[in-house]
Amino acid sequence: MKKLSSAEVRQMFLDFFKTKDHMIEPSASLVPVNDPTLLWINSGVATMKKYFDGSVVPENPRIANAQKSIRTNDIENVGKTARHHTMFEMLGNFSIGDYFKVKAIEWAWEFLTSPEWIGFDPDKLYVTVYPEDKEAKRIWLEEVGIPADHVVEIEDNFWDLGAGPSGPDSEIFYDRGESFNDLAEDDPENYPGGENERYLEIWNLVFSEFNHTPQGTYEPLPHQNIDTGMGLERMVSIIQDAPTNFETDLFLPIIGKVEELSGKKYGVDKQLDISFKVIADHIRSLAFAIGDGALPSNEGRGYVLRRLLRRAVMHGKKLGIDQAFLYKLVPVVGEIMVSYYPEVKQQEAFIEKVVRTEEERFHETINDGLTMLNDVLAKLKDHNETTLNGKTIFKLYDTFGFPVELTEEVAEDEGLKVDHEGFEVEMEAQKERARAARTTEKSMGVQTALLGDIKVASKFVGYEHLENESELLVVIQDNGIVAEVSEGEAQLIFAETPFYAEMGGQIADIGMIVDQSGKIIANVVDVQKAPNGQALHTVEVLASLKEGENYFLQVNAAFRNKVIKNHTATHVLHKALKEVLGDHANQAGSLVTDKHLRFDFTHFGQVTAAELKEMEKIVNQKIWEAIPVVTIETDIDTAKNMGAMALFGEKYGHDVRVVNIGDWSIELCGGTHVANTEDIGLFKIVSESGIGAGVRRIEALTGKEAYEAFREEEEQLIQVAQIVKSPQIKEVVSKTEQLQQQLRELQKENEQLATKLANQQAGDVFKDVKEINGTTVITAQVNVKDMNQLRQLADQWKQKALSDVLVLGTVQGEKVNLLAAMSPTANEKGLKAGDLIKAIAPKVGGGGGGRPDMAQAGGKNPAGLSAALAEVANWLA
Incomplete structure (x- = not known):
């Protein structure tokens, strides 16, 4: 077995599956995009749902990835066990209707045992199978050649979310040897798959072959899939011969820095070791999650981060660290992970600022709460009581900001129980907010055969043309393919289309379809991307449309013109934001319509009126400079070398479009844009607000809508001038200030009279x-x-x-x-x-x-x- 670093193991896994013709999908953000069912990306397969449910057809049905993930359902176990983490990495290979059990099993074995790759001793490996999955067992025994006593049948080896794709799975275990025995030889759990420390699960191969129907039956899927997951931390612990995951190069540098900050040594005191581990684990989650746009708050993801940070701070106190220190660990995390996850290193200053601010805020209030809690616990013990009163818990939370979870942990560490019912009513509002943001992961949908199986080619020509003639290839009505429609709503696919399908925050084009005689036979009301990438036109049918016939497609030019003004203005605003607020201000969502633009961005703190004014000024300055907007098509690597910025939530293939505004704003974007910034006409910010923890929103107008907004404000100012009796608008400010001064003087006089009256009353009352x-x-x-x-x-x-x-x-x-x-x-x-x-x-x-x-x-x-x-x-x- 080779001695490898964690970075080498990760890269070796990806390189191996490249040799098996897999597309390597980059690690997605921990904050899910377009998936309200998840609070966090919690597994490697979570980012593959769009492929498994058929909503998107991948360029290559063979995919592999290394995916950062967060799970916090059993946070209390972190540091107390060898392998519990809040953030971890899952290495996976996936087949979307391509290869199945034979290749999945053979490749897993090859990667683990081949001297060219990991090089595990085959005798150290055991596998488990579902008892009814005779095929998987046969492959292991006959094609791989694993000894029969190394194959264990386990009833639980069936992956099932309750509805949707499901199937048997096969787990691979590594025998760490007798020195890791924590159970007696005859203990019923002392086997691969049992609850023990000797046999460590390193890989799970899921064979997704059934659809679990709402009626409870299991029907064969139209496409069989492979979903595998291998925990990097576990693999590295074996390869580096570490007792637990925490003694690997993924954690030891962090622990070493904590030793330096605390003056304590790791590995001396088991109780203090828990604190070292909790801190090392939690700072990884904090650094990555904040880097991906989540920020501490009192609800949802922010609540999770705040809880993680406060737990880490409390464990720091157990190590004798009484000041902010977690932010000093951020560079260490960045250095460990930089080879595959450069984002922490790139955003190091911002992440440090967020962590330090949150730490210092917590330290301001925590000391009093901790002192009070320790006093209460001491008195309870003196009186031989066993339960901490619920009212005390709420007082600690309400007065000192002391988290209930920490109160529970401290009390439990002292051997006391916690009175949950006593604080339930007072805590209900806070709990409700946290619960509202948490949603249960839903099962993946089954592949929809209709759209997923439509493979006809459809080309978008709308960058150059707003009208073209094209053949109607597919007609869909009432969830079925038909040859002709004459009324109602239908969905159409053409060989070529000038209609932009909704994507990247830009709404779809609208327009009409005209027959050869010039008659309007359908109105296009929406355009979306089909799973295989074609533009799917939703239309209101006015007259007969037939498959195979040619029609004229006409985009509403006035509508498109308004949309592209707002889209290009969004790019200019994005750059202006970074110049005014800093590089941390990244896009967190956008909407571009014909009426307005909406831009969400990450920012820790308020945006001042002066900053908004400066942004608006920069955007208008770029409009007045009449800068050509140049769009080029190139490959992704060339685009990145140009300095092109990727936008939030977008998935980019090998070939991309780069929108370059005078080498000032350079972004990857598949949308449509103006030819010159002067075409935008005018730009006006109409609102700025916070929409979540660390996420702000700007809404703005361009062109005619911006002009009308300025005119409306001018009309209101004229009305104010009339009310304050100012002959000219420019004198409204001074006139208003005069009236305010008069009001202050009258209020002062009124206070004096009221005091005089009160004094007179007092003379009578006090007698x-x-x-x-x-x-x-x-x-x-x-x-x-x-x-x-x-x-x-x-x-x-x-x-x-x-x-x-x-x-x-x-x-x-x-x-x-x-x-x-x-x-x-x-x-x-x-x-x-x-x-x-x-x-x-x-x-x-x-x-x-x-x-x-x-x-x-x-x-x-x-x-x-x-x-x-x-x-x-x-x-x-």
Whole structure:
């Protein structure tokens, strides 16, 4: 067996499958694109769903990849076991209706045992099969030649999500030897496939051959598929002879940096080793997820990241690190992974900034919460109690920002249980937000034979032409192929089309289809890409359309013209964003229509009005410079060497289109564009907002729509000028400032008069002093405007020491305000203003609280004020 680095193992796997004619698919973003069923990309096959369900037909039915993945369903086990991770890499090879069991099994064996590749000792390998899968067992025994005692039948070897593609699977295990035995020889779990440390699963071959129907039957699939997964971390642990995944070159450099920062040594204390492992694992997830556009927040993916970061910080504290440190690990992660995942290295500064900001924010509040929690736990132990109270958990969360999960972990580490029911109600809103963002992974759909099997060629000619004559190749109506349609809605495929199919955020063209006599026989209302790449025209049929006939296809030129203005403006805006905000401002989605453009981008923080103004200025400047927009077709490598920027969510083949705006903005884009920036006419940003954690949205207008927006704002300004009686628009600002100054002076005068009135009332109110059980008290309803003036009266009472207790109330419309104050003498008797206010506030339909010397309350029952004031005497008595 060769001694290989993790980078070498990864590359060797991909190189092997290149020799087997596989297309290597790049690792997708951890944040799923166009897949609301997933919170994260959680496996290598997750990015292949579009191929397996038939919605996209791949260029090559043989695919291999190395895919970064995140799973957090059993986060508590990270660091406590040898192989649990939140982020991991899955190496996989896939067949979409091409090869099946024989080649999948033979190639797996060749890669693992051949001296040219990994070179495992065949005697160390065991396989498991589904008992009813006689074919897989036969291949292993007869064609591979594996000994019969190395093949284990296991009932659970059937991959099934409940509906959709399913089938038996065959797992490959590596025998790590007797030194890894954690069970007795006669233990029923001591076998390949059992729960033990000796036999380590390294590869799973899934033979997807059935469709699990909603009725519960298993029908043969029209195309049999292969889906395999090999965990890189596990493979590397074997190759590098590491006790656990954490002693490999994927984690040890991170652990070494934590040793340097903490002054503690890894491998000395098993409890501290857990903290080293948790930190090493979590920082990988944080660095990659933030690099892919996710940011810490209180919901969804952001909630997961915030939880990971806070867990890592808490484990840092266990190692004696009491300041922000995780951000210092980001460069280490980047260096480990740079050979295949350069994105962490490229965005290092931004990722560090996000992690450090979140760490420091957490450190500001965590110390008080941790001190309080430790005090509570100590008292519980002193009283021999076994459960942490739910109200305490919520107080830690609400007051100190202390995560409930960490509270549970700390309590469990101390051998205590947690009262979940006690905080369920208070936590419901936060839990609901997190639950709403989590969706369960749904099963893959079954291949749709209709569109997937249509292989006719269809060429897009809409870059050069808005009208052309073409043969109608396919007519679809009511989910079936027909020869002719004469009414209703239908879908059409032509040999050539000028109609742009919706893609890359640009909406589809609209237009009409005309017959040879010039008669309009159909309106094109939408165009989408079919699985094999053809433009699928959805039309409203006005007259007969026949397969094999020629028709004239005419794009609505005015509609297209508006769309391309907005599309080119989107490219210019993207570049302007990066110039103003920084290179981290990457596209996170877009929409280009005939009415407006919408651009989503990653940015950690607010976008200021000055920054928006600068962006708008840059875009318009580029319009006025009348820059030619040059589009060229080239190969992907040449495009990248030109500095072309790839857009979010787009899949690029070998040949690409590059949109170059004066060598200033260079992007890969298959959309349609203006010939010159001056064609855009005018650009105006109409809104900017946050749409999620770390994702902002700009909406903007171009051309006529931008002009009309400026005119509408001018009309509104004219109306304002008339209201403030300004003879000219340019004087509106100064006139408005004058009015604001007058308003401030009047408000000040009003406050002075109100204070004077309150003082006059005070003279009368403070005269009526009663004594109850040796305590003097003043109660009164006063005519003041708000709680602030009640506090002013209380200040006068305090300065003059007029009684032991003061209770005042005021009514404004349907609202009641109450204030209670206590002198030091009253407090010494054990009387507290907060207790008194809680006793009388229900009388006015409200509640409140406060300090022992002063408390306040509000209510919505003015009729109860007299009763509330009368209740003071009862409370004192």
